[in-house]
Amino acid sequence: MDMKTIYLNEDLDEEIYMEQHEGFIEKEKESWACKLKKFIHGLKQAFRQWYIKFHDTITSFGFKENTINQYIYLKLSGSKFIILVLYMDDILLANSELGLLYETKIFLNNNFKMVDMNEVVYVIGIKIFRDRSQ
Template sequence: MDVKTTFLNCNIDETIYMVHPENFVSKEYKFIVCKLKKSIYGLKQASHQWYHKFHQVITSHGFKANVVDNCVCHKFSGSKYIFLVLYVDDILLASSDTCLLHETKRFLTKNFKMKDLGEASFVLGILKLLQKNYINKVLDRFNMKDSKPRNTSIAKGDKFSLE
């Protein structure tokens, strides 16, 4: 999903004055400034304000930030779960339940101007990469074509969640 006009969604928590853009006002008023009421593109605080606004909204919907990366959030509802990854104005959602996924999309669309980009196949300028052919070649090379998948534990010390 893509958030439209990302940085324009936020209020600012300090007093900021801005010089008018060139040719915006007549030359006789060239020393007049304007006081910003909302965040704008190019403002140093814009991305920080956006993150806090987004975090407030999603935590109100039951999401919790990951202990390692605050831009990765999760929500558990019984045996159902959904993960949300925020990268500036791009949101990647992954869920075990279609209804939970659609509910989250509706919630986000209600709170922000959004564009649903559909199933993720091109994220952050990276094409979807599949390792299937490579894995099959490696298994074939080492005569392991008939091996069966097994669950393996995560290396001790890796933290993805406190839960």
């Protein structure tokens, strides 16, 4: 799954100013700076702030963070499981049961702007092979 506009809707916890962008500088206000109201792409704090929101949201749904890699989550439901791997704004889901997969996708869509990319063929340069008979 792919998350859309992950940085553009997050509020800032601190005051951040930026220089006026070339081509948008007002005459007689050249020395002024712009105070940001929301995060913008490329801001160092943007991913961290967004990740905190994502973490809080996904753990409220019953996912547990991996102790070694904070971008891997596991949810157990009886003998069923689903693994969620976060890579920047992409999510890879691996599961043992389709109902849990659909439930998770609905939850993600209700909390974030998502695009379902369906079955993955490649992820970070690794080809995924499925043997449905196994």
